[in-house]
Amino acid sequence: MASNKLLFSFLPFLVFFLHFGQGSSAVHFHPLKLFVFGDSYVDTGNIHVNASSARNFPYGITFPGVPSGRFSDGRVLTDFLAKYVGLKKSPIPFTVWQRFGRKGAKYGMNFGFGGTGVFDTSFPFPNMTTQINFFRNLIVNSIFSSYDIHSSIALVSPSGNDYSFYFTNNGSLEGFKPFIFSVVNQISVNLKRIYKLGVKKVVVLGLGPVGCYPKPTAPSFKKCNKTMDSIAVFHNTLLKQAVEKLNYETKEGSPNFFILNMYDTVLSIIKNKENRKGGATFKTPLKPCCFGVNSNFSCGSVDERGNKMYTLCKRPDLALFWDAVHPTQNGWFATFSSFKSTLKHII
Numbered sequence: 001m002a003s004n005k006l007l008f009s010f011l012p013f014l015v016f017f018l019h020f021g022q023g024s025s026a027v028h029f030h031p032l033k034l035f036v037f038g039d040s041y042v043d044t045g046n047i048h049v050n051a052s053s054a055r056n057f058p059y060g061i062t063f064p065g066v067p068s069g070r071f072s073d074g075r076v077l078t079d080f081l082a083k084y085v086g087l088k089k090s091p092i093p094f095t096v097w098q099r100f101g102r103k104g105a106k107y108g109m110n111f112g113f114g115g116t117g118v119f120d121t122s123f124p125f126p127n128m129t130t131q132i133n134f135f136r137n138l139i140v141n142s143i144f145s146s147y148d149i150h151s152s153i154a155l156v157s158p159s160g161n162d163y164s165f166y167f168t169n170n171g172s173l174e175g176f177k178p179f180i181f182s183v184v185n186q187i188s189v190n191l192k193r194i195y196k197l198g199v200k201k202v203v204v205l206g207l208g209p210v211g212c213y214p215k216p217t218a219p220s221f222k223k224c225n226k227t228m229d230s231i232a233v234f235h236n237t238l239l240k241q242a243v244e245k246l247n248y249e250t251k252e253g254s255p256n257f258f259i260l261n262m263y264d265t266v267l268s269i270i271k272n273k274e275n276r277k278g279g280a281t282f283k284t285p286l287k288p289c290c291f292g293v294n295s296n297f298s299c300g301s302v303d304e305r306g307n308k309m310y311t312l313c314k315r316p317d318l319a320l321f322w323d324a325v326h327p328t329q330n331g332w333f334a335t336f337s338s339f340k341s342t343l344k345h346i347i
């Protein structure tokens, strides 16, 4: 149930986009910690219950070798960003950090839960407001100092669960456009709150080309759904305006808020089949590696007798998408490679 909801939610891919005034004068910045908020594009193990597909085989087969709660065969966006900013490890998931004490919080913390949105989409998992409350409480309790916070980076991933939840729960078509406004407005409120807690660099993931994700293109995996892609374009236009407004309001000389342009990045990967790993290509970029054989598309699902109800490709490294809505590790690798041109101005 929850697993299907998580999987079904048409979540994000990645693309980054930067638009800030003075490229060359961008401040060089060395984050000591990474704080992460959002959904399955960034969750590295907060969802700890059976209800999560990411807790079942074949999730995690590439890395770490067993299911880890990541919604992929391996590493996800958080892992690539953590490495890029020089952290030895990904920041620890919020739900497990206390087992390791203060030491566990050394690299920051990951508050992202698969399936969640800025609004409630995935009971009982925390929406983004609640995730930020967790962060605030740790600051109040001096788990993180103001120095930690000031020198850190936040990664925020609101990648579409609000929209899939809206449609699944029979939101009206007339109400949809206003709903996009309210989602982006809530994202903006959240970004500002993270900044006000002291984080000076707040990076938000734009919405990917959701109409190209395996779920809407099944079973042929050939043509993107233009209607759905146009929703993402509209969302991203509003997000860009919201982020420009935030940067204008904070006026610190260099921008504090940045967008990763998931939409253009993933579309470009699809178009060019660019894999960037040893000259390999994503030959059939819309086709996922792991896909359910019945109508619920669940990678990893089994029937009552334990027979697997999904197909699994032999080479996840040659697939862009892992399951119905999530990239493979190599898909994230290719995506992140494009994001670097944006990130180098921030970090």
Ligand SMILES: *[C@@H]1O[C@H](CO)[C@@H](O)[C@H](O)[C@H]1NC(C)=O
Pocket: 049, 050
């Ligand atoms: C998880 O699933 C296993 C096998 O289906 C079951 O035995 C176990 O009780 C479940 N645990 C929880 C916390 O639901």
Ligand SMILES: *[C@@H]1O[C@H](CO)[C@@H](O)[C@H](O)[C@H]1NC(C)=O
Pocket: 118, 119, 120, 127, 128, 129, 130, 186
């Ligand atoms: C987030 O969840 C909390 C706790 O369930 C709830 O009180 C709050 O209204 C939610 N916020 C939003 C923006 O949906």
Ligand SMILES: *[C@@H]1O[C@H](CO)[C@@H](O)[C@H](O)[C@H]1NC(C)=O
Pocket: 170
């Ligand atoms: C949506 O929900 C309303 C009220 O619950 C119901 O009357 C209507 O038939 C539903 N529409 C669809 C398309 O399911």
Ligand SMILES: *[C@@H]1O[C@H](CO)[C@@H](O)[C@H](O)[C@H]1NC(C)=O
Pocket: 216, 225, 226, 227, 228
């Ligand atoms: C594209 O997606 C929309 C919204 O989910 C749906 O109504 C429409 O039928 C889809 N179009 C095609 C060609 O599948």
Ligand SMILES: *[C@@H]1O[C@H](CO)[C@@H](O)[C@H](O)[C@H]1NC(C)=O
Pocket: 001, 004, 294, 296, 298, 301, 302, 303, 304, 309
């Ligand atoms: C999805 O498919 C699996 C395998 O057939 C089944 O166990 C599960 O109940 C299905 N879930 C839904 C929501 O249909």
